[in-house]
Amino acid sequence: MNRVTIQRAPGIAEVARRAGVSIATVSNALNGSKYVSPVLRRRVEEAVRRLHYRPDSLAIGLRRRRTRVLGLLVSDIANPFYTELARAIEDRAAGSGYQVVLGNTDEDVHKQREYLDVFLALHVAGLIVAPAGGRGGDIDGPVRRGVPMVFVNRRIPGLRVPAVTCDNRQGAYLATAHLLTAGHRRIGLLRPDWLTSTIAERTAGYRRALAERECTYDPRLVRTGSATRSAAAELTEGLLTLPSRPTAMLVLSSAMVEGVLDALQRRRLACPEDLALIVYNDQRLAEFVAPPLTCVTQPTRDMGVTAVEMILAAIDGRRPVSPVPLAPGLVVRRSCGCGAGAPRWRRAFRHAKAS
Amino acid sequence: MNRVTIQRAPGIAEVARRAGVSIATVSNALNGSKYVSPVLRRRVEEAVRRLHYRPDSLAIGLRRRRTRVLGLLVSDIANPFYTELARAIEDRAAGSGYQVVLGNTDEDVHKQREYLDVFLALHVAGLIVAPAGGRGGDIDGPVRRGVPMVFVNRRIPGLRVPAVTCDNRQGAYLATAHLLTAGHRRIGLLRPDWLTSTIAERTAGYRRALAERECTYDPRLVRTGSATRSAAAELTEGLLTLPSRPTAMLVLSSAMVEGVLDALQRRRLACPEDLALIVYNDQRLAEFVAPPLTCVTQPTRDMGVTAVEMILAAIDGRRPVSPVPLAPGLVVRRSCGCGAGAPRWRRAFRHAKAS
DNA sequence: TTGAAAGCGCTAACAC
DNA sequence: GTGTTAGCGCTTTCAA
Numbered sequence: 163m164n165r166v167t168i169q170r171a172p173g174i175a176e177v178a179r180r181a182g183v184s185i186a187t188v189s190n191a192l193n194g195s196k197y198v199s200p201v202l203r204r205r206v207e208e209a210v211r212r213l214h215y216r217p218d219s220l221a222i223g224l225r226r227r228r229t230r231v232l233g234l235l236v237s238d239i240a241n242p243f244y245t246e247l248a249r250a251i252e253d254r255a256a257g258s259g260y261q262v263v264l265g266n267t268d269e270d271v272h273k274q275r276e277y278l279d280v281f282l283a284l285h286v287a288g289l290i291v292a293p294a295g296g297r298g299g300d301i302d303g304p305v306r307r308g309v310p311m312v313f314v315n316r317r318i319p320g321l322r323v324p325a326v327t328c329d330n331r332q333g334a335y336l337a338t339a340h341l342l343t344a345g346h347r348r349i350g351l352l353r354p355d356w357l358t359s360t361i362a363e364r365t366a367g368y369r370r371a372l373a374e375r376e377c378t379y380d381p382r383l384v385r386t387g388s389a390t391r392s393a394a395a396e397l398t399e400g401l402l403t404l405p406s407r408p409t410a411m412l413v414l415s416s417a418m419v420e421g422v423l424d425a426l427q428r429r430r431l432a433c434p435e436d437l438a439l440i441v442y443n444d445q446r447l448a449e450f451v452a453p454p455l456t457c458v459t460q461p462t463r464d465m466g467v468t469a470v471e472m473i474l475a476a477i478d479g480r481r482p483v484s485p486v487p488l489a490p491g492l493v494v495r496r497s498c499g500c501g502a503g504a505p506r507w508r509r510a511f512r513h514a515k516a517s
Numbered sequence: 518m519n520r521v522t523i524q525r526a527p528g529i530a531e532v533a534r535r536a537g538v539s540i541a542t543v544s545n546a547l548n549g550s551k552y553v554s555p556v557l558r559r560r561v562e563e564a565v566r567r568l569h570y571r572p573d574s575l576a577i578g579l580r581r582r583r584t585r586v587l588g589l590l591v592s593d594i595a596n597p598f599y600t601e602l603a604r605a606i607e608d609r610a611a612g613s614g615y616q617v618v619l620g621n622t623d624e625d626v627h628k629q630r631e632y633l634d635v636f637l638a639l640h641v642a643g644l645i646v647a648p649a650g651g652r653g654g655d656i657d658g659p660v661r662r663g664v665p666m667v668f669v670n671r672r673i674p675g676l677r678v679p680a681v682t683c684d685n686r687q688g689a690y691l692a693t694a695h696l697l698t699a700g701h702r703r704i705g706l707l708r709p710d711w712l713t714s715t716i717a718e719r720t721a722g723y724r725r726a727l728a729e730r731e732c733t734y735d736p737r738l739v740r741t742g743s744a745t746r747s748a749a750a751e752l753t754e755g756l757l758t759l760p761s762r763p764t765a766m767l768v769l770s771s772a773m774v775e776g777v778l779d780a781l782q783r784r785r786l787a788c789p790e791d792l793a794l795i796v797y798n799d800q801r802l803a804e805f806v807a808p809p810l811t812c813v814t815q816p817t818r819d820m821g822v823t824a825v826e827m828i829l830a831a832i833d834g835r836r837p838v839s840p841v842p843l844a845p846g847l848v849v850r851r852s853c854g855c856g857a858g859a860p861r862w863r864r865a866f867r868h869a870k871a872s
Numbered sequence: 873t874t875g876a877a878a879g880c881g882c883t884a885a886c887a888c
Numbered sequence: 889g890t891g892t893t894a895g896c897g898c899t900t901t902c903a904a
Binding site for chain 1: 578586600619
Binding site: 538539540541542545551552553554557576578579580581582 | 876877879
């Protein structure tokens with residue numbers, strides 16, 4: 163192979179020579195691990211500056227058996243929720259001098275396992291993982307090896323892995339209760355088929371709200387399937403063609419929203435008049451769609467920042483514990499038919515028609 | 518510090534012992550760098566399997582002076598264009614056994630320089646960069662050090678760094694020409710204040726279209742500012758309150774779209790009736806907004822995949838050259854007032870009102 | 873065809 | 889306080 167050759171950067175030895183000290187002193191001065199006299203420290207700093215010396219992360223990592231790199235594993239970085247989470251994580255990590263390496267699992271435990279192995283081989287200092295649903299991934303392999311790990315967004319019950327989550331039960335409960343209060347009795351539930359804690363908990367929240375209002379749970383109103391646009395459209399159509407159609411619907415993944423809107427349009431049904439809608443996870447889309455979508459929101463950036471702080475704590479040998487699940491919110495817009503939220507585009511349209 | 522202790526993974530020495538061969542033979546068997554007899558190779562493979570041996574990426578990196586890691590530097594991973602690009606890059610890189618580390622520059626050349634240094638210290642095999650605008654970042658430091666780099670989306674003229682770009686001139690030209698053909702003569706241009714090649718080229722495309730149709734260029738119609746929602750709204754209002762208001766507008770960054778919609782709403786102006794709109798870079802938003810937005814599109818995934826393939830080529834010692842800029846597209850929806858594209862939500866609303 | 877041994881750049885004992 | 893030195897786990901001459 164005719165590989166490119168990389169120019170050697172100055173090493174600690176060169177700095178030592180330049181500063182007229184030993185390499186140990188350079189190392190000590192740089193790491194503050196030992197006392198170094200101000201004079202020598204100065205000389206070292208000077209040499210570092212002149213040579214543009216930058217310690218070799220690989221050599222340090224090899225020696226210390228740990229790098230300043232964090233592994234981040236999510237199902238799909240293109241999902242806006244994870245994008246925002248990743249941005250928050252990267253920001254917070256960079257603030258503490260850590261790099262972030264990224265992996266997409268596509269909800270596949272095998273990919274997940276492969277990434278974990280790769281990350282371990284890279285000697286990441288810690289792992290932040292939104293675990294894929296289902297068993298078999300041996301997800302706590304890293305933990306047994308002693309590599310700090312925290313879950314984010316999702317968790318896996320029974321594992322001793324701290325998790326920063328949002329209160330999913332509460333989120334779905336809020337949304338369902340809101341619809342019930344508005345008078346709906348037949349509320350459809352659209353779920354992605356991931357076997358994750360999030361979906362299970364949100365489903366529980368939906369059921370609890372129904373039970374509390376003595377609204378009987380009808381399994382035909384619950385549809386579970388692939389979180390793609392077309393599949394979501396199919397599932398929604400199934401719901402809409404039911405003999406006794408639901409009058410409202412809660413969508414548990416933002417990945418399914420487009421499909422729902424497609425189905426509505428195909429059936430020439432208006433939202434919220436024919437079907438009230440609440441979707442999980444706010445997104446840029448929600449505010450601008452017509453009608454604007456009522457959403458369950460999660461404090462995404464907080465979740466990311468907290469996850470990093472937990473992993474940093476774990477790296478420092480403190481034992482982070484799962485914080486209380488963060489509180490979700492309900493942003494009421496027009497799609498649930500409850501009137502709050504400015505009828506933004508309606509107004510624009512009315513005006514357009516008048517002129 | 519009471520740092521956590523990490524359990525040692527089996528090393529090559531243990532594999533060698535288990536297989537009853539020397540360390541060198543294990544290495545040779547694993548890397549295929551030398552001939553190893555089938556018998557020994559078998560024994561090595563067997564031992565590898567039993568020990569779940571995984572080579573230490575750091576040690577390999579230190580020795581080879583290069584890791585299987587790619588550095589990706591973009592201005593903001595939360596920007597949907599870069600999200601999609603990153604997803605494509607991560608996929609393609611993983612397919613060739615490379616990890617991706619991520620950095621957000623926020624259009625700041627200093628952050629960019631810092632990340633480049635960090636990535637070099639990590640011995641990344643190559644760098645894929647959407648360079649921040651402006652000078653001073655010493656962006657080709659890595660190149661001088663011999664580390665392969667390719668630009669993506671943006672480029673910096675005068676540097677010997679291959680770039681995979683989209684034809685920005687052509688994109689803005691298409692959009693502007695479309696508006697001119699529809700009869701518009703006063704077309705506003707809304708630009709983010711980044712000093713990037715993309716913005717410069719798109720501006721040139723706008724001007725070329727005007728010139729070709731003998732429509733005089735009016736600098737008051739061109740507004741440049743911070744690509745935030747509120748700033749974009751301000752700039753748009755400036756345009757809308759002009760004595761002779763533009764009848765159409767081209768928005769050069771999707772980050773400014775929300776602000777434009779805000780301004781329109783505040784002024785009670787309808788799109789496309791009062792202002793025809795075309796925005797750069799398609800996004801999920803565009804299809805669902807009311808009215809659906811006409812967009813210039815870029816082959817984002819292709820750009821990412823091509824960038825990875827170029828960097829892999831460079832790593833292999835081949836000299837990649839910048840491909841012909843990829844062709845942008847124009848997806849005509851309703852916001853430009855040219856009638857193509859289904860009046861998706863209009864229909865839903867009409868129906869809603871009839872019922 | 874296989875193996876021994878010298879480092880890659882750095883940290884951390886330990887000696888001075 | 890400062891310096892010497894033995895590795896971290898691997899690749900890669902070079903000798904056998």
